[in-house]
Amino acid sequence: MLTSYDVSSLVIDRLCERARGRNIAVACFYFDFASQKDQSPASVLGALLKQAVNGMERVPEGIAQAYENQKKAIGGLRPQLTDIVKMLQITSSEKPTFICIDALDECVPGNRVRLLDSLNQVLRESPGTRVFVTGRPQIGPEIRRRLAGKITTLSISPKRGDIIRFLHTRLDEDTDPDAMDSRLEAYILKGIPKDVSAM
Numbered sequence: 001m002l003t004s005y006d007v008s009s010l011v012i013d014r015l016c017e018r019a020r021g022r023n024i025a026v027a028c029f030y031f032d033f034a035s036q037k038d039q040s041p042a043s044v045l046g047a048l049l050k051q052a053v054n055g056m057e058r059v060p061e062g063i064a065q066a067y068e069n070q071k072k073a074i075g076g077l078r079p080q081l082t083d084i085v086k087m088l089q090i091t092s093s094e095k096p097t098f099i100c101i102d103a104l105d106e107c108v109p110g111n112r113v114r115l116l117d118s119l120n121q122v123l124r125e126s127p128g129t130r131v132f133v134t135g136r137p138q139i140g141p142e143i144r145r146r147l148a149g150k151i152t153t154l155s156i157s158p159k160r161g162d163i164i165r166f167l168h169t170r171l172d173e174d175t176d177p178d179a180m181d182s183r184l185e186a187y188i189l190k191g192i193p194k195d196v197s198a199m
Helices: 004-019 033-038 041-054 061-072 081-094 109-125 137-146 160-172 182-190
Strands: 025-030 097-102 129-133
Touching (some): 004 025, 004 097, 025 041, 041 081, 041 109, 061 081, 081 097, 160 182
Parallel strands (some): 025 097
16 A cells, blocks of 8 residues: 555656756655644755756846855845845756655644745746646645646545555554454454555
């Protein structure tokens, strides 16, 4: 059974494979509930920008200049969110860019709004940019509202049969086969509801 992380990894691997040797950028970010305080919109977009710039033969002048300006500031200030958005617009307008974000629902709601609004700005200025996002269904309306007209959604939810096959596989791999008899296995499988939630 695939998790959203697995789906994102498959998509990112496929994009990286297709981008190899071509002038295409692939940048990704995986949200983690345990690290929410370190995942501000500026840090997320900064990480994406770093990946997008990393594969470029030449760093665009606007980005190099912004970096130099930040270095000259007292204490070497970090770029602000608006600066990072502009730099991401510059980078993604120079070559096709794929931005992949996994588990967006793990992002703090206020940060999620600012991140989606920032991505919307990037998409407005860089028509060659594509964004791939995974998250639980409850954030779907927010994504549709913030990225209006720029998204296609695909709902992926588990089927009871998928979960049963997954459990059978895991039980077959158990290193202590005597820990479970056929009655206990049947009892566990019977407990899987007919209508499995999106979780």
